[in-house]
Amino acid sequence: MYAILDIETTGGKYNEEGITEIAIYKYNGHEVVDQFISLVNPEKDIQPFVVNLTGINNNMLRNAPKFYEVAKRIVEITENCIVVAHNAQFDYRILCTEFRRLGFEYERKSLCTVELSKNLIPGQQSYSLGKLVRSLGIPVTDRHRASGDALATVKLFKMLMDKDTQKTIIQNSVRANPKHQLEPRHIDIIADLPAITGVYYIHKEDGEIIYIGKSKNIKKRINQHFTNTNPKSKKIQALVRSVTYESTGSELVALLKESEEIKRIKPVFNRALRRTRFTHALYSFVDENDYVNLKIDVVDLRKKPITTFNNRQSGKSFIIKAIEEYQLCQKLTGVYKTKTSCFNYDIKTCEGACIQEESSETYNKRVNSLILKNSYSNKNMVIIDRGRDVDERSAILIENGVFKGLGFFNLNYQINNIEILKSIITPMNNNRDTQHIIQAYLRKNKKIKQIIFEEP
Known part of the structure; x- marks a missing residue:
């Protein structure tokens, strides 16, 4: 559990600042489950430059609660939580200072989203909250007010957790949370889980993913x-x-994340999925008469497939449907072995490519359209699928036929601007498994949205 907060202060000398506003969002790694937002009477004047920056003035705070009046609520909402803030060293110091004035030692583990951002989203021009969230396309309102900045930090932290492919944040959280040191009954674990699409991680007592x-x-x-x-x-x-x-x-995002993280983390009980997922593939070749032939065959790692299948039967079903949809020749797709015309020619549903009656140029156009549709080789595209919330979508980025990674977005301009899109994408490995997962998913979900863009 995380307590994501932002504090506004009076400004002034080091350790003499007073809190003017505080916002805390209790976040369970998926959604905000509690929140506390309040102006605070610091019992001292606010520096003029702070008034200009935040809009908070002395008159606004005259009837606001003093810190000792909100201290109990702050302790309760942050209990058993890791405190998260943008420049956590500052916010955590201010909180500890205020509690110390009350004679109370406030201690919490903390995480800084500035440090996390530098590690997980390197190369940004600035890591100040305002500039960073703008460059990532994260919407922010009420800038320099505690609630607006804390909410922007929640959205940033959510993105950072997505980008933390080593699962360092969540494993440290599991390790730090006292309730997990007890022997829980399995029914208690299940009770806290949702009936949603996603990836799950089973941990040992020390946080290790097994x-x-x-x-x-x-x-x-x-x-x-x-x-x-x-x-x-x-x-x-x-x-x-x-x-x-x-x-x-998105089930596609879940499949890609599962495949990637099993290969990276290598959990002890995931041996089966470390191996490849597919056994057969669709290949093409040009025969002596210049016709493009298709063939379902066992995967050959030396060859580049058009698309891949879990088994031979899946490949055979695909090619039979393709023959009907694209009016292809049974002989030239390897379905009907003959030295003369195919069966479909005899019943007048084949144009005669099998006996060179239809020109290779005309026939090959239909074959190539099938190849183009079922292979993203050399394509620059974004696959848009469901997101985690109603107003969110997932984006799978492919550049020049290479799977680059995935991310989530709320606003259309985040995917229409290629630089912002690349910032929100979590980089992932391109391999035969990811190609198979994406191609198989697109075959199964023909209506899924795809955006083709120009080569950058």
Whole structure:
């Protein structure tokens, strides 16, 4: 659990500043579950430059509660939380100073989004909150007021958690949270999980991830892990102390994240998915008569496939549908072996490419349109799918046929501006598995939105 906060002060000498406004959003890694926002009477004058910056003046604070009146609420909302702030060293110091004046030692673990941003989003011109969120296309209102800045920090932190591919933030959180040191019953873990699409992480007591999976219903899938009686499930049941998750909204994003993170983190119980997901592929070649032929074959790592399949039957079903949709020849797609005309020619549904009756130029146009549709080779495109919330969408970026990564956005200008798009994207590896996942998903979901853009 995280307490994401922002504090406005009077300004002045070091350790003599007073709090004028505080905003705290309690964030569970997925959504805000509680909040506290209040002006605070600092019992001292505000520096003129601070009045100009924040708009908060002495008159506004005359009837505001003093710090000792809100101190209990601050302690309660940040209990068992990691304090997160943009320049946390400043905000945490101010809070500790105010509590010390009351004779209370305030201690919380803290995280700084400036430091996290420098590590996870390098190369930005500025890491001040205003300039950073603007460059990332994160909407912000009430700049230099505690509520507006804290809410912008929540959105920034959400993006940083997406970009933390090593899962350092969440594993440290699991390790630091005292309740996970107890022996929880499996039913208690399941009770806290949602029935949503996403990726889940099963942790040991020390926070180490021992299994990663994806599901359209995380609660149901974890329940299966805890009730199965096979040897692997029993070992997981004995070691599990916590389950964390990432909502993705999109099944495609969940598939890509699961594949990437299993390969990177190598959890002890994920051996099967470290291997490739597909066995067969669609290849093309030009015959002696200049016709483009298609063939479903076992994957050959030396060759570049058009698209890939989980098994031969899946590939065969694809090619049969393609023959009908694109009016292709059964002989030239490897479905009907013959030295003369194919069966479809005999029933007048093939134009005769099998016996050179249809010109290779005309026939190849249809074959190439199928190849173009089912391969993103050399394409620059963004695949738009569901997001984690109603007003959010996911974006999968492909440049020159290479999968670059994925991210989430709320505003259309974030994907229409290629530089902002690249900033919000979490870089991921392009490999045969990711190509297979994306192509298989696009075949299955034909109406999914794709935006083609010019080469940068």
